[in-house]
Amino acid sequence: MRWLETRVQRRSVLKGAGALVVSGSIPGFVSQAGAADQPLWRQLSPGQLDTYLKISEEGAVTAFFGKMDMGQGVDISIAQIVADELDVPLDRVEVVMGDTALTVNQGGASGSSGLEEGGIPLRNAAAEARRVLMDLAAEKLEVSVAQLATENGAVIVGRDPTRQLGYGELIGGRHFDVRLEWNGRYGNGLRAEGIANPKHPSEYQVVGQPALRRDLPGIVMGTHQYVVDVKVPDMVHGRVVRPSVAGSVPTAVNENSIRSILGASVVHEGDFLGVVAEREWDAIRAARQLEVTWSEVEPPFPEMDELYTYIRRAPVVRESAGGGRSPDVVPDKASVEAALAEADRVIEAEYEFPFQSHGCMAPACAVCDYRGDSATLWTGSQKPHYAAEGVAKLLDLPVENVRGIWVLGPGSYGRSDAGDAAMDAALMSRAVGRPVRVQGMRDEGTAWDPKAPASVHYVRAGFDSEGNVVGYEFRMKAFSVGDTESNESNPSHTLAGMLTGWPNASVHRLSNPGDRYEFPNKVRYWQTIAPLLGKASPLRTAHLRDPLGPQNHFASESFIDEMAIAVAADPVEFRLQYLKEARDADVLRAAAERYGWEPRVSGPTAIPAGGVVTGRGVAYTRRGDSVVAVIAEVEVNLDTGRVWPRKFVVAADQGLVVNPLWLERTLEGNIIHATSRALHEEVRFSPEHVTSVDWVSYPILEMDLAPEEIDVVIINRPELPVYGAGEPSTRPVTPAIANAIFDATGLRIRRVPFTPERIRSALETVS
Amino acid sequence: MALVNLSVDGRTHSIDVEPDMPLLYALRDELGLNNPRFGCGLAQCGACTVLMDGQPIRACVVPVAAATGELQTLNGIGTADKPHPVQQAFIDEQVPFCGYCVNGWIMYSVALLERDPAPTDEAIRQGFAGLKCRCGAHSAILRAVKRAAEQIQARGA
Numbered sequence: 001m002r003w004l005e006t007r008v009q010r011r012s013v014l015k016g017a018g019a020l021v022v023s024g025s026i027p028g029f030v031s032q033a034g035a036a037d038q039p040l041w042r043q044l045s046p047g048q049l050d051t052y053l054k055i056s057e058e059g060a061v062t063a064f065f066g067k068m069d070m071g072q073g074v075d076i077s078i079a080q081i082v083a084d085e086l087d088v089p090l091d092r093v094e095v096v097m098g099d100t101a102l103t104v105n106q107g108g109a110s111g112s113s114g115l116e117e118g119g120i121p122l123r124n125a126a127a128e129a130r131r132v133l134m135d136l137a138a139e140k141l142e143v144s145v146a147q148l149a150t151e152n153g154a155v156i157v158g159r160d161p162t163r164q165l166g167y168g169e170l171i172g173g174r175h176f177d178v179r180l181e182w183n184g185r186y187g188n189g190l191r192a193e194g195i196a197n198p199k200h201p202s203e204y205q206v207v208g209q210p211a212l213r214r215d216l217p218g219i220v221m222g223t224h225q226y227v228v229d230v231k232v233p234d235m236v237h238g239r240v241v242r243p244s245v246a247g248s249v250p251t252a253v254n255e256n257s258i259r260s261i262l263g264a265s266v267v268h269e270g271d272f273l274g275v276v277a278e279r280e281w282d283a284i285r286a287a288r289q290l291e292v293t294w295s296e297v298e299p300p301f302p303e304m305d306e307l308y309t310y311i312r313r314a315p316v317v318r319e320s321a322g323g324g325r326s327p328d329v330v331p332d333k334a335s336v337e338a339a340l341a342e343a344d345r346v347i348e349a350e351y352e353f354p355f356q357s358h359g360c361m362a363p364a365c366a367v368c369d370y371r372g373d374s375a376t377l378w379t380g381s382q383k384p385h386y387a388a389e390g391v392a393k394l395l396d397l398p399v400e401n402v403r404g405i406w407v408l409g410p411g412s413y414g415r416s417d418a419g420d421a422a423m424d425a426a427l428m429s430r431a432v433g434r435p436v437r438v439q440g441m442r443d444e445g446t447a448w449d450p451k452a453p454a455s456v457h458y459v460r461a462g463f464d465s466e467g468n469v470v471g472y473e474f475r476m477k478a479f480s481v482g483d484t485e486s487n488e489s490n491p492s493h494t495l496a497g498m499l500t501g502w503p504n505a506s507v508h509r510l511s512n513p514g515d516r517y518e519f520p521n522k523v524r525y526w527q528t529i530a531p532l533l534g535k536a537s538p539l540r541t542a543h544l545r546d547p548l549g550p551q552n553h554f555a556s557e558s559f560i561d562e563m564a565i566a567v568a569a570d571p572v573e574f575r576l577q578y579l580k581e582a583r584d585a586d587v588l589r590a591a592a593e594r595y596g597w598e599p600r601v602s603g604p605t606a607i608p609a610g611g612v613v614t615g616r617g618v619a620y621t622r623r624g625d626s627v628v629a630v631i632a633e634v635e636v637n638l639d640t641g642r643v644w645p646r647k648f649v650v651a652a653d654q655g656l657v658v659n660p661l662w663l664e665r666t667l668e669g670n671i672i673h674a675t676s677r678a679l680h681e682e683v684r685f686s687p688e689h690v691t692s693v694d695w696v697s698y699p700i701l702e703m704d705l706a707p708e709e710i711d712v713v714i715i716n717r718p719e720l721p722v723y724g725a726g727e728p729s730t731r732p733v734t735p736a737i738a739n740a741i742f743d744a745t746g747l748r749i750r751r752v753p754f755t756p757e758r759i760r761s762a763l764e765t766v767s
Numbered sequence: 768m769a770l771v772n773l774s775v776d777g778r779t780h781s782i783d784v785e786p787d788m789p790l791l792y793a794l795r796d797e798l799g800l801n802n803p804r805f806g807c808g809l810a811q812c813g814a815c816t817v818l819m820d821g822q823p824i825r826a827c828v829v830p831v832a833a834a835t836g837e838l839q840t841l842n843g844i845g846t847a848d849k850p851h852p853v854q855q856a857f858i859d860e861q862v863p864f865c866g867y868c869v870n871g872w873i874m875y876s877v878a879l880l881e882r883d884p885a886p887t888d889e890a891i892r893q894g895f896a897g898l899k900c901r902c903g904a905h906s907a908i909l910r911a912v913k914r915a916a917e918q919i920q921a922r923g924a
Contacts, residue, residue, distance in 0.1 A: 071864030071902055212861060219866035220857045221850060222802030222841030226867060229801040281785065281792045361814055361867040361901045362806045410806070410814075410867040411901045442807040661861065665907065669864055672903030695811040695899060703895040706905035708888070 046104045046192050047182035049132070050175045052125035053082070059153045059168030061086060061093045063126075066106030066190070067118040068098035070382055070412040072669070072726055073662030074114035076211045080658055081119050084206045085126030085198055087150040088167070098406025100388050107188035108383030109412060110486070112623070112724025115658055119722060121192040125180065128194025132178055136170045186385075201656060201718040208716070210661035215408075227380035227407040228365045228439060235367065235435040236263075237280040238428040239287035240495075241273040242448060245688045246301065247533050248294040249499070257291035266290065267431040270500035271536075274428050276436060284441070299687035300533040308352045308751075311456045311477055314529035317508050321525040324482065324509025331525035336460075339471030339521035343462025347566050351459070351555035352751040355683035356452040357692060358544055359700055362410035363440030364418040364449075368425035370433070374401040375426065380409020381418040381488060389489040390419075391426040394497060413673070414543035415486035417449040422488070423496035443693035448495070450542035451683055453479040453510075457555030461519075467567035469578065471521035474513065474559075476552055480528040482507030484542035498536045506531060511548050513556040514622040514731070517578040538690045539683070545670070549623060549731030550677055554752060557619035557735030561602060561742065570599035571618050571739065579620075583627050583653050587715060588620050591629035591651035594713045602743040607766060610638045614646075617739025619732035626723040627653040630671070630732040634740035638763060641756030644705050645675055645737050650729055651713040655720035664712045667729045671710055674733030676701030682753050771831050775800065776843030786832035790824075791815045793831040794840065802841040802870050806899070813871025813898040818844075823871075823878050841870045844877060852922070853877050856915035857908075864902030871898050876912050884919055886912070 044051050054062040063082045069075040079093040086093075096102050106118050130150055137155035138145045141163060149158045156164040180192040201207075218224035243249065249271035258264045263278040264286035275290055277283040302310045322329030340346050367378040368391065375395055381387040381404075388404030395402070409418055421438050428436040440448070455478030462471040483506045484493045491497025492505035510526035532539050564574035572592045579585045591597075595616070604613070613636050620629040633647040648671050657663055680699045684692045692698035734752060742748050747762045769786045772779060773793060782797045789808075794800045794817070803826045806814030810825040817826050820836040845851035850858070853876045863869045872895070879886060879894040886894065891912050900908070 071866065216858055216861060216863060216866070217847065217850075219863050219869055220854045220873065221845065221847055222870065223847075224866065225801065226804065228804055279792070280796050281788045359901060361812065361865065361899065362804060408865060408867075410804075411865040413901075439805065442809060442811075665861060665864075668906055669903035672905050673901070676903070694807060694809050700899060700901065701903075701905070703892045703898065703905055703908075706892070706909070710906050 044104050046121070046186070046190055047180050049125055049128055049178040049180055049194065051104055052122055053129050053176070055129070055167050055171050057168045057172030059088070059092065059166045059172065061088055063093060063095045063122055064103045065095050065097040065118065065122060066103040066385070067114050068109055068382065068384070068406050069114070070109050072666045073213045073659060074118070076213055076662065077115050077658040078119060078122055080206045080209070080211055081123050082126040084204050085123055086130050088153040090206050090211060092153055098384050100385050100404040104190065105186040105385035106190050107186070108381070108385060110188050110383065112626070112726035112728065113188045114724070114726060115722045116724040117188045121190060123198050124193040127196040127198040128178065128180065129176060131194065131196035132176055133167055133170050137165045140165060140170070207656070207658050208660070208718070211659045213662065225407065227378060227409045228362065230367045230378045230407055230437070232367060232369060232435045235437050236276045236278055236432060237283035238267070238274050238276045238425065238436040238438040239283045240424050240438065240440065240444070241275065241287050241290055241292060242444070243294050245294065245297055245299060246538050246690070247297045247535065250292050251295050252293035254291035258286040258289050261286045261289065265432070267428045269427060269431060272427060272496055272499040274424065276428055276432050300537070301539065301685050301687050302532070303687060304685050307354070307454060308456055311454065311529060316477070316527040317530055318528045319525060321512070321523065324511050331523050333523060336471045336473045336521045336523040340460060340462040340473070343470050344465040345566070346460060346462045347562060348458070348460040349559055349562055349750060351457040351558060353455045353457070353551040353554055354681070354752060355454045355539060356544060356677055356681045357446050357683050357698055358413055358416035358449045359698060360409070360411045360413070360416050360445050363442060363445030364409065364416060364421035365437065365439035366418070366421040366425040367435060367437040368422070368429040369435035370395060370426065370429040373397065375429070377402060377404045377422055377426065378407050379404060379418060379422045380407060380412065381422055382412040383486070383488050386487050386489040387419060387422045390491055390494065391422060393489070394423055394426055394491040395430055413545035414547065415450050415484055415488070417445050419488040419493070420495045423491060423494040427496045427500065446698050447690035447693045448538045450484040450540050452544035452547070453481055453541035453551070455551045457552065459555055459559040461559070461563050463567060469519045469563065472519040472523070474524040474556055476510055476512070476526040476555070477529065478510055478526070478551065479531060479541045480506065480508045480510065481541060481543060481547050482509045483531050484540045486543040495536050504534050506534065511552070513552040514549070515556060515620065516581055516584050516622055517560070517575070518580050519578060539685065545673060546623070546727035546730035549621070549727065550674060550734050553619065553621055553731040554734040554738065557621070557732060558738045558748070558750065561617070561739045562748065565602055568601050571602055572597055573599055575618070575620055584620065584622065587627040587651045587653050588629045590713050590715060591618070591631050591649050594651065594711055595631045595649040597631065602739065603746050604744065607746045608638060612637050613744040615740040615742065615744025617736045617741070617743055619735040619739065621728065621732045623728035623731065624724060625655065626725060626728040628729045628732055630729065630736040632733070632736035632740045634737055634744060636741055636744045636759065638745065641759035641763070643679060643737070643741060643754050643756070643759060645707050645740070647709045647711070648707055649711045649713065651715065652725065652729060653715040653717060654725045655717050655723035657714060657716040658722055660714060663714060663725055666725050667712050668710045670727065670729040671733055672701060672706065674730045675707065675737070678734040678737050678752060678754055679705060680753050680755065769832070773798070773831070773834060773838060775838045776840055784831055787830045789827050790817070790829045790831045790834045791826035794826060800840050800842060804867060804870065806868070811897065811899070812868065813875065814868050816871040816874040818874055818878060821878060821881060823874050841873060851877060852918045853880065853912070853915045856911040856918060860907050860911040860914060862904050862907040862911050864904055868898070868900045872900065872908050876915060879912070880916055880919055884923070885916055
């Protein structure tokens with residue numbers, strides 16, 4: 001068998017710390033030469049400047065970033081931030097990320113916080129490094145710091161630029177050994193700062209400029225390595241064997257049934273069942289060929305047609321008007337009830353949103369090498385620090401003895417099957433005593449990944465005789481988004497963990513829509529219901545890009561349009577009437593202006609009989625401090641039911657803009673991803689199992705319905721911090737399309753997805 | 768097991784494999800050519816695409832013994848110093864997000880522009896039927912294909 005040039009040479013086990021040092025060419029780090037040789041001279045400490053920055057003798061800067069980039073260019077923005085603070089050219093800054101041995105845990109990719117939170121310690125560290133470099137230069141040049149400036153990677157004497165010292169000369173190859181004030185937290189909330197104040201935004205030269213991603217040439221030329229390409233010596237291929245009835249477990253396994261496949265063997269631990277083989281194709285064959293007797297269980301799911309009835313009838317487990325991670329807040333139902341009782345007019349509607357799959361481009365892959373007292377994990381997980389912690393718990397190892405190395409995966413949009421693949425690989429590596437590479441087949445990425453929760457939303461509003469809103473009630477009832485928590489540090493939240501006896505740890509939480517409409521007697525709350533199956537369920541629910549955003553805003557922003565129609569108002573003007581904060585109104589106005597929005601009441605004067613009709617729809621949202629408005633222009637073919645969002649305008653205020661090019665791309669990507677979810681996506685299931693197993697049974701957007709134009713308007717706010725852009729533009733898309741369908745056809749579609757069948761059946765109901 | 772000859776990117780290889788094994792595993796695991804990648808194993812996404820005699824095929828479903836033509840992979844159509852115009856356009860337009868699917872889009876673009884150097888929007892959309900991208904690079908891909916077409920035409924003129 002031939003191996004690639006990609007080889008991982010094992011060197012010594014680091015004395016004292018017990019961590020495994022992998023050196024040489026590490027998969028995924030081919031473009032990050034030098035990073036692997038970062039000496040592990042210290043325990044990574046969030047309170048040390050050296051944890052974040054290294055300057056070589058040649059003056060090259062390496063930034064160590066404890067999050068990672070899943071394709072939105074976060075790392076290049078981190079480089080921009082560091083370059084500006086340090087006054088070095090952008091191309092002199094390299095960013096290392098995703099390796100637990102080289103970076104502190106800044107929470108991984110999480111909640112659109114890459115720059116909003118993750119950038120803060122890096123900015124502070126770079127500012128502090130500049131201060132230290134100036135101090136060093138002042139001493140060497142025998143001048144006061146006040147006479148010095150920094151420019152192009154050097155400290156210069158302001159009045160005599162011939163006198164200068166490069167950063168490499170000052171600190172090259174040595175440690176700063178400077179303490180930072182650390183807030184004691186890990187994850188997204190990790191903060192660290194030195195004495196120096198970061199620059200004022202007016203001084204930025206690199207931040208705010210378009211910057212290209214550095215991994216793209218390698219990706220496009222076919223040389224960039226993905227987690228699926230990781231190969232380590234002595235590695236075998238593993239596949240997990242899943243039951244055909246959800247909840248069923250193996251009771252007998254006929255190991256002889258795969259004897260004909262050379263080198264294939266069974267891993268059966270608790271209720272976990274897998275196979276390994278020397279060659280990948282043999283592992284696939286063995287998984288298919290293995291004879292297994294499965295336990296008889298009651299089919300755990302309702303009929304798919306009954307899903308929303310099931311949700312409506314299910315007992316409420318937790319109810320709150322507050323945040324999912326905060327103590328319960330009792331909703332003031334009495335006040336809205338009283339207001340609606342006195343209203344001149346009340347309208348109400350219910351909306352339904354299905355389970356959706358991450359549907360990553362490939363089923364997840366991970367490689368784990370268990371070595372008795374330590375382990376190394378190569379993972380596409382967007383949270384390698386937590387994934388390594390989870391693997392340590394599963395394997396009963398000290399956390400510091402498990403190294404997690406993130407390598408780019410087949411897309412990542414939340415808690416996908418990547419978190420399960422890591423555990424599967426770990427379990428099988430321990431069982432066979434060799435490194436194991438696991439990649440699922442397509443159904444594991446579609447049928448068996450954690451799902452975005454299905455939901456029902458109830459919305460009511462009352463108006464006085466002049467059409468003013470006097471009361472508003474919004475209620476979400478759904479499976480919890482924390483059934484499988486996105487933090488991967490607990491094996492209880494993984495299939496392999498649950499199948500080997502880790503207890504259920506389902507957390508009950510949801511959230512409210514993120515709008516700022518100032519309605520009197522506005523009450524919003526949510527209600528969770530129990531999962532359909534408590535253990536190793538293919539319908540377990542979790543974070544998928546912009547968790548709960550598409551569900552909640554499909555309901556809330558569709559209903560705002562219904563309210564506008566009820567009082568014969570233009571939907572933009574109606575929203576502006578109740579949005580009192582300037583940033584919200586500015587974004588909505590910017591979108592309307594770019595689109596050339598002419599005020600009028602939505603909907604056709606008469607429902608057209610056939611042909612292609614066009615409509616426009618708007619939706620606005622807040623997510624945290626990010627504000628986004630989307631206008632969709634949609635064609636509806638009344639004969640076929642085909643819905644094509646031809647054009648989008650998206651306006652966004654994300655605070656300070658770091659990289660306008662990749663901010664624009666990110667917004668574009670979210671619009672298209674969300675369009676796919678709105679038009680196509682619905683996880684199908686039977687009482688026994690999930691029947692969405694591939695791209696036919698779980699279709700996603702193809703090029704035929706991709707928008708012709710996405711016009712992006714970015715409102716830069718240099719006076720504000722950076723606000724997360726990774727997800728917020730996802731949530732207004734579904735309601736904007738729904739509102740445009742109404743404008744074109746007069747049909748109010750209150751269930752996702754907007755398939756041709758659903759449009760046709762709605763048309764038939766009307767006619 | 769049987770000896771199978773494969774001609775890939777101008778080189779011939781002889782490998783000892785199950786003849787019904789999909790070509791994808793021969794390219795990746797036997798020859799170490801990583802850029803065709805497993806996405807679905809069902810010819811539904813395009814991540815495993817290679818060209819055989821200039822036509823895109825899905826390596827995840829073509830048995831290795833049936834891959835008797837001249838095969839070209841993403842690696843084989845251009846180099847870092849001399850990228851294919853389609854590759855250059857994908858870089859210039861900053862197309863990929865995670866990039867896992869990009870192999871399919873580029874190989875189909877190469878084949879499409881070969882037979883239709885000035886494709887209409889409609890022709891591009893139709894030519895890409897059956898290709899998936901989960902990150903939402905569709906608009907950027909459309910722009911890149913048009914840019915590549917312009918560059919190819921400019922060179923030919």
